[in-house]
Every structure is written in C-alpha cells, then in structure tokens.
Amino acid sequence: MNEYLKRYIELKKQFQETEGNSNSVRALYDFKEKLEQNEDKQAKEVLVDVYDLLDFKKDAYELLCQIGDRSDKKALKRLGTLKDYAENLGNHYALPKPKTPEEKQREKERRVQLGLPAFRYHPDPLDTGAFKQSEEGVVCYCCGKTTHIFYTSPFFSVEEIAYLCPVCIASGEAARKYGGSFQDDYSVDDGVDDPEKLDELLHRTPGYSGWQQEYWRAHCGDYCAFLGYVGARELRALGVLEEVLNDPMWDDEQKKMIQESVNGGHLQCYLFQCLHCGRHLVWMDFD
Numbered sequence: 403m404n405e406y407l408k409r410y411i412e413l414k415k416q417f418q419e420t421e422g423n424s425n426s427v428r429a430l431y432d433f434k435e436k437l438e439q440n441e442d443k444q445a446k447e448v449l450v451d452v453y454d455l456l457d458f459k460k461d462a463y464e465l466l467c468q469i470g471d472r473s474d475k476k477a478l479k480r481l482g483t484l485k486d487y488a489e490n491l492g493n494h495y496a497l498p499k500p501k502t503p504e505e506k507q508r509e510k511e512r513r514v515q516l517g518l519p520a521f522r523y524h525p526d527p528l529d530t531g532a533f534k535q536s537e538e539g540v541v542c543y544c545c546g547k548t549t550h551i552f553y554t555s556p557f558f559s560v561e562e563i564a565y566l567c568p569v570c571i572a573s574g575e576a577a578r579k580y581g582g583s584f585q586d587d588y589s590v591d592d593g594v595d596d597p598e599k600l601d602e603l604l605h606r607t608p609g610y611s612g613w614q615q616e617y618w619r620a621h622c623g624d625y626c627a628f629l630g631y632v633g634a635r636e637l638r639a640l641g642v643l644e645e646v647l648n649d650p651m652w653d654d655e656q657k658k659m660i661q662e663s664v665n666g667g668h669l670q671c672y673l674f675q676c677l678h679c680g681r682h683l684v685w686m687d688f689d
C-alpha cells in the first residue's frame with residue numbers, strides 16, 4: 403500500500419469515527435491541498451477518493467476521467483457512478499471547510515473592501531448566497547446606481563423588483579420605497595420586545611430562501627444571526643448538532659428529521675446563532 407493511500411485510510415477512519423467533526427474535516431482538506439500539488443499518479447488516484455468523500459463530485463469525476471484506466475471494469479463502473487453524481491450535484495454540496503478565526507477575520511475584511519454594509523442579523527450574506535456578484539454590474543431599482551453586488555433572496559413587495567443593492571437594503575430605503583419587507587413579521591420567534599429590532603430584521607436585513615415560509619429564530623431577547631444552509635453533516639462538522647437538537651422547539655420526530663437532513667435535500671436546515679450567548683439554533687422545513 404502506498405503512503406497516500408495509507409494516510410487516506412487513516413483520515414477516513416478519523417472522519418467516520420468522529421462523524422465528521424471539524425478537526426477531521428480540516429485534516430482532509432489539508433491532505434486534499436497537498437495532493438493537488440502532487441503530480442504522482444498514486445497521489446492523484448487517492449485525490450479522487452478524497453474529492454468523493456468530501457462530495458466534490460464534479461472534481462472527482464473530472465480527475466478520474468483524466469487518470470482512470472478505462473480497460474479496468476471497476477474503474478469504469480466508478481466513472482459511471484461519479485458521472486451521474488457530477489451531473490446532478492456538481493461540487494455544490496461539497497462539505498465546507500471549517501473556518502479558523504483568522505479566516506473569518508479575513509472574510510470580514512474582504513466584505514468591507516467590497517463595500518458591503520454590516521448586517522447584524524445576516525453577517526455573511528455573500529457566503530449564504532443572499533447576494534451575488536456581477537462582473538459587469540446591474541442597476542439597482544431603488545437608487546438607480548450600478549452595483550456589483552445584488553440581492554437574490556426574497557423581497558416581499560407588490561412591485562416586482564429585480565435588483566437591489568446592499569446599501570439600499572441596509573439603509574431601509576428599499577423597504578420604505580416599495581412598502582416591502584425581507585421577512586414576514588408573523589414567522590419569527592417570540593421573545594423580542596424591542597420593536598426597533600423587529601424593524602431592523604424585517605426592513606433592513608437580507609433574507610434567506612426556504613423551501614416553505616422562511617422563519618427567523620430568536621434567543622436571549624434578540625433575533626439571531628442567520629449563518630446559512632446546512633444539513634446534519636454540516637452541523638456535525640461545525641460541532642453543533644447536539645446543541646441544535648437540544649431545543650424545546652423540536653419534538654422527537656422533528657429531531658430525527660434534523661439528524662437525517664441533507665443540505666440541498668428534501669429536509670433542509672437553516673442555521674442561526676444567538677448574538678448574545680453564541681448558542682446555535684436551526685429552523686427546518688421540507689419541499
């Protein structure tokens with residue numbers, strides 16, 4: 403057995419035994435990055451396995467196309483399986499690399515550089531996909547200025563608004579001008595007394611897209627920050643699965659659904675974090 407394969411088996415074992423905790427995922431990412439720099443054929447073969455395990459299906463398929471031995475029946479069969487996955491899923495559901503505090507800080511700086519305003523209840527709206535970037539730029543309906551970052555999540559208004567820039571959302575101008583909101587005021591947790599907080603959430607915070615009605619969680623007397631779309635695997639990798647299950651919101655059956663949820667699947671979880679105590683909570687729905 404070659405050294406790459408040996409290392410892969412070790413890391414995979416660690417990944418499985420810890421149910422994919424953050425250290426095991428980070429170790430796989432480090433290994434992946436090393437293998438990507440390596441031209442050795444044996445390293446490339448193992449890299450296919452690493453891609454596959456982390457659900458980079460497209461990368462796994464494309465690499466196996468380059469290096470796979472098509473006269474080998476087993477390799478050919480795997481190529482067929484990976485092709486289906488690659489076509490249906492791409493790399494879209496790859497397990498994200500857990501971020502270190504330094505990486506989080508760098509991302510924060512990047513957002514400032516891009517001129518993205520700070521959203522208290524939706525701290526990384528580029529990461530969650532609430533905003534998309536456009537090279538050539540689009541025109542914001544609200545202010546009429548060209549913007550390279552535009553909003554893609556729901557905006558509830560009578561008029562159909564194609565493009566909104568982050569500034570018009572943060573200032574509340576978009577909500578004011580069109581009498582709209584980014585979140586339904588009936589589908590938020592109770593326990594927040596300050597009407598100013600509700601106003602910020604409904605009228606000055608980018609929303610997210612659920613399968614059904616989006617719902618916003620609250621904790622410690624305030625709305626939580628929306629962190630993104632997750633399934634059980636992502637919750638495990640972040641080390642918060644137990645924490646989100648320990649929530650009076652969910653009965654036993656729903657807890658089981660959260661444990662079986664898959665990001666992008668029929669059962670989808672939406673991750674929130676309390677801005678005061680740091681606790682993680684989820685909302686869940688299905689298609």
Ligand SMILES: [Zn+2]
Nearest residue numbers: 542545567570
């Ligand atoms: Zn604007």
Ligand SMILES: [Zn+2]
Nearest residue numbers: 621622676679
């Ligand atoms: Zn809290």
